[in-house]
Amino acid sequence: MRGLYFEEFEIGKTYEHAFRRTITEMDNVLFTSLTMNVAPIHLDAEYAKTTIHGRPLVNSLFTVALIGAFHVPELTMGTTLGNLGYEDVRFPAPVFAGDTLRGETTILDKRLSTSxxxxxxxxFEHRGYNQDDVLVMVCKRAGLMMKRPAHEVMS
Structure with missing residues (x-):
């Protein structure tokens, strides 16, 4: 399975990704600990009870990483040369352990490399939704994508 080459991306096309993932408390604890984020809102259940959410929040960078990975098998597997940047990252609703997330990606624009x-x-615009179809994450990303190799014929 490979992702799409640059030529295959259609501006305006939206992909609903097949993968879904239920977030566990362990996901949040491991990611938060590995990235050395010691904020008690992610790790301390007793502290989290005193917040507006009443329970620990899933680390938002884990949410970005997870939603940002759902597209890989169908869009960028083996055809990406790297990320160029993320912008306008937003979290309209919180994510908690037990939420099941899914993702969508829309192709916003494309151009040939000048260098x-x-x-x-x-x-790309990546969007993540929870099990109730509530938008929990949206971001825009620029990626450097391979052009179709000259030796490969279109089928």
Missing amino acids: RDDSGIVW
């Missing part, structure tokens, strides 16, 4: 003849830049 490389083997690639182009694609702008």
Whole structure:
């Protein structure tokens, strides 16, 4: 399975990704601990009871990483040359352990690279939703994508 080459991306097309993932308390504890985020809102259940949410929040960077990974098998597996940047990252609703997340990606724009003849830049918008179809994360991302190799024929 491979992702899409630069030429295959269609501006305006939206992909609903097949993967879904239920977030566990362990996911949150491991990610938060590995990244050395000691904020008690993620790790301390007693502290979290005193917040507006009443329970620990899932680390928002875990949410970005997870939603940002759902697209890989169908869009960028083996065809990406790297991320160029993320912008406008938002979290309209909180994520908690036990939530099941899914993702969608819309192709916002694309252009050929001005410095490389083997690639182009694609702008993506990734959106994550919980089990109640509530938007929990949205971000825009630019990725450097391979052009179709000259030796490969279109089928």
